[in-house]
Amino acid sequence: MVKQGKPRVAIFGGSFDPPHKGHQRIVEIALEALDIDKLLVIPAYLNPFKISSMASAEQRLKWCHILFDDIPDVIVDDYEIKEGKSIPTSQSVKHFNMAYDVKYLIIGSDNLSTLTKWHEFEWLNSNIIWVIITRDDHHLKTDHLRKWKILKLDIPMSSTAIRDKKDLSYVDKKIKESVKNVLEGHHQ
Numbered sequence: 001m002v003k004q005g006k007p008r009v010a011i012f013g014g015s016f017d018p019p020h021k022g023h024q025r026i027v028e029i030a031l032e033a034l035d036i037d038k039l040l041v042i043p044a045y046l047n048p049f050k051i052s053s054m055a056s057a058e059q060r061l062k063w064c065h066i067l068f069d070d071i072p073d074v075i076v077d078d079y080e081i082k083e084g085k086s087i088p089t090s091q092s093v094k095h096f097n098m099a100y101d102v103k104y105l106i107i108g109s110d111n112l113s114t115l116t117k118w119h120e121f122e123w124l125n126s127n128i129i130w131v132i133i134t135r136d137d138h139h140l141k142t143d144h145l146r147k148w149k150i151l152k153l154d155i156p157m158s159s160t161a162i163r164d165k166k167d168l169s170y171v172d173k174k175i176k177e178s179v180k181n182v183l184e185g186h187h188q
């Protein structure tokens with residue numbers, strides 16, 4: 001059967017500094033749980049709430065391609081990186097809405113505390129369904145969200161912990177050596 005209209009997608013954006021097995025698991029559970037045709041993985045040039053990243057934008061994009069390009073229905077897109085500056089999520093959603101029907105925006109539960117400060121939050125809230133990735137059962141403050149879904153992640157890891165502890169146990173073997181080199185200050 002031929003589908004009418006634009007492909008329905010979820011956007012999974014982030015710094016991916018570095019990408020880890022938690023990110024890979026999020027992609028898996030999102031593909032299973034969401035009613036989508038494609039999942040867009042969009043590495044940020046720079047997170048609007050950060051002043052720098054450990055790895056270059058190009059390196060983080062390369063890691064995402066290595067980890068996600070072989071997964072059916074996943075597209076790694078360099079839109080934000082090509083822009084060469086920090087891009088508000090609303091701008092990316094509008095950009096991708098030209099080719100797709102952006103239905104979901106995947107965020108970590110740690111973003112809930114700053115979500116209302118996001119550029120054009122009200123517009124985003126009116127136009128997408130938030131997919132909140134949670135790592136534990138703490139109370140999620142969702143009063144300000146119009147529509148949301150919760151997906152539970154069973155991997156207790158963050159990119160920050162990898163950078164701070166230089167612990168590569170949650171980094172996929174396909175990129176482990178490269179991540180180790182960047183952590184040690186050897187740029188590739």
